[in-house]
Amino acid sequence: MYTLAIDQGTTSSRAIVFNRDAQIQGVGQLEFQQHFPHDGWVEHDPEEIWQSTLTAIRGALDSAAIDARQLAGVGITNQRETTLVWDRATGQPVYPAIVWQDRRTADYCAQLREAGIEPEVQACTGLLLDPYFSASKIRWILENVSGARRRAEAGELAFGTVDTFLLWRLTGGVVHATDATNASRTLLFDLQRQCWSEDMLRIFDIPRALLPDVRDSSDDYGVTRVSEIEASATIGGVAGDQHAALVGEACFAPGQAKSTYGTGCFLLLNTGDQQLRSSNRLLTTMAYRIKGRPVYALEGSIFVAGAAIQWLRDGLGILQNSADSARIAGQREHSRGVYLVPAFTGLGAPHWDAEARGALMGLTRDSDVTDIVIAALEAVCYQTRDLLEAMKADDSQLAELRVDGGMAGNDIFMQRLADLTGIPVCKPRITETAALGAAFLAGLHTGVYQDLDDIGRLWQQAGRFEPRMEDSRREEFYRGWLQALGRVKTPGS
Numbered sequence: 001m002y003t004l005a006i007d008q009g010t011t012s013s014r015a016i017v018f019n020r021d022a023q024i025q026g027v028g029q030l031e032f033q034q035h036f037p038h039d040g041w042v043e044h045d046p047e048e049i050w051q052s053t054l055t056a057i058r059g060a061l062d063s064a065a066i067d068a069r070q071l072a073g074v075g076i077t078n079q080r081e082t083t084l085v086w087d088r089a090t091g092q093p094v095y096p097a098i099v100w101q102d103r104r105t106a107d108y109c110a111q112l113r114e115a116g117i118e119p120e121v122q123a124c125t126g127l128l129l130d131p132y133f134s135a136s137k138i139r140w141i142l143e144n145v146s147g148a149r150r151r152a153e154a155g156e157l158a159f160g161t162v163d164t165f166l167l168w169r170l171t172g173g174v175v176h177a178t179d180a181t182n183a184s185r186t187l188l189f190d191l192q193r194q195c196w197s198e199d200m201l202r203i204f205d206i207p208r209a210l211l212p213d214v215r216d217s218s219d220d221y222g223v224t225r226v227s228e229i230e231a232s233a234t235i236g237g238v239a240g241d242q243h244a245a246l247v248g249e250a251c252f253a254p255g256q257a258k259s260t261y262g263t264g265c266f267l268l269l270n271t272g273d274q275q276l277r278s279s280n281r282l283l284t285t286m287a288y289r290i291k292g293r294p295v296y297a298l299e300g301s302i303f304v305a306g307a308a309i310q311w312l313r314d315g316l317g318i319l320q321n322s323a324d325s326a327r328i329a330g331q332r333e334h335s336r337g338v339y340l341v342p343a344f345t346g347l348g349a350p351h352w353d354a355e356a357r358g359a360l361m362g363l364t365r366d367s368d369v370t371d372i373v374i375a376a377l378e379a380v381c382y383q384t385r386d387l388l389e390a391m392k393a394d395d396s397q398l399a400e401l402r403v404d405g406g407m408a409g410n411d412i413f414m415q416r417l418a419d420l421t422g423i424p425v426c427k428p429r430i431t432e433t434a435a436l437g438a439a440f441l442a443g444l445h446t447g448v449y450q451d452l453d454d455i456g457r458l459w460q461q462a463g464r465f466e467p468r469m470e471d472s473r474r475e476e477f478y479r480g481w482l483q484a485l486g487r488v489k490t491p492g493s
Helices: 046-064 106-114 118-125 134-144 148-153 162-170 198-204 241-248 306-315 324-329 369-393 411-421 433-446 452-456 471-488
Strands: 002-008 012-019 024-031 071-078 084-087 157-160 177-179 213-215 235-240 257-261 265-272 283-290 293-302 339-341 359-361 401-404 425-428 461-465
Touching: 002 046, 002 162, 002 433, 012 046, 012 433, 024 046, 046 162, 071 162, 071 241, 071 433, 084 134, 084 148, 084 162, 106 118, 106 134, 118 198, 134 148, 134 198, 148 157, 157 162, 162 177, 162 235, 177 235, 235 241, 235 433, 241 257, 241 265, 241 283, 241 293, 241 433, 257 433, 265 283, 265 369, 283 433, 293 369, 306 324, 306 369, 324 369, 324 411, 339 369, 339 471, 359 471, 369 411, 369 471, 401 411, 411 425, 411 461, 411 471, 433 452
Parallel strands: 002 071, 071 235, 177 213, 257 401, 401 425
Antiparallel strands: 002 012, 012 024, 084 157, 257 265, 265 293, 283 293, 339 359, 425 461
């Protein structure tokens, strides 16, 4: 009994076949191109997303040596907030996908904040006014693509985050839907009422006809109707990547938390049926929704984590590959006063400064590549501590942190994370937890798993990293980070 998880990420599309015991049977993956047409703009080619996803699916099925008739279900997890609008008749996008990292609508969001609208938006959606989320991206497409607003109002166009776009393509245009977790990242979803908000649609001037149906994270999403999947397979689970990772980490009890280290870093704390409202600029969001029951989370979002290592590799050329960062960082205990603030596309939680830009500080004549590499890894640790400090101020302190994502494979980074945050860090046996969570959600719908307890029993710890650094030294390093951070933040942020 197998489940196929489609994990469509920011830099690559991946597909993984899992068996009932959550063991990986086959993997397919393909990177795709990032487009940066202007400062602060980030786009993807929707057709490249689609084709890379199909290639990954074929690769996973071939690697597992199975065909679609052996699949109990298909789950989808995706890069969140990335925004697409397409023609309902042809399925062709009217504009490239505007990626979650994109900051082109920063001025518009600032105008709404200055008009005093943010408290109303936060009360309804749990989110802050930031170009990170989908609503301002949708509005930008409607305002800047010729004829888009008229066609949207006439019901000719469809909006979706990446999950919705893939569902549309996989089902041959039959299903236009999303799940509650992805809907909760648009700035258009009423968390309390669990539906699209007419007030938010009015504020952002977005026609209701554009929007998909909102379903549970484990639900009926139709069947596959593409030649690359030889037989019709039931699509039974959808969740944004961070929410799927929370499920994959089996954080089902209030107070449990996970942090995923991929392109960005996203820390989610399960708050059960309580919508905790942060006083420290964290987000209230969905954890997941199953059988109509919403479970909520408190979230901190960091825009640049693994992307900082990619920048060292692709931008500066000082790494041959990302794995080199562990080898180099292992040569020295700290960065000798060098700090990298990777605000390449602004700062996320808890700062929410769209205008901030990156900086490398503390350089001296004897600073070298090792210092810079360590500074890049430590920047992720410090940003995580920023989130933990905000959660502590909101009376939500963690006993441990479950981690996953590509950087979780770097034990040097794992130990540095424990040392610089001061809390134990736990690594699971399977670090591809977003894909695993999508598989769990699909399996829950199709009967592979009976309930969340059934899933929870499959989680296994592969490593635990206890803090070893003296408190005084940890605080000294963190003070240096806060000083560096203060130099890149814009006044008033």
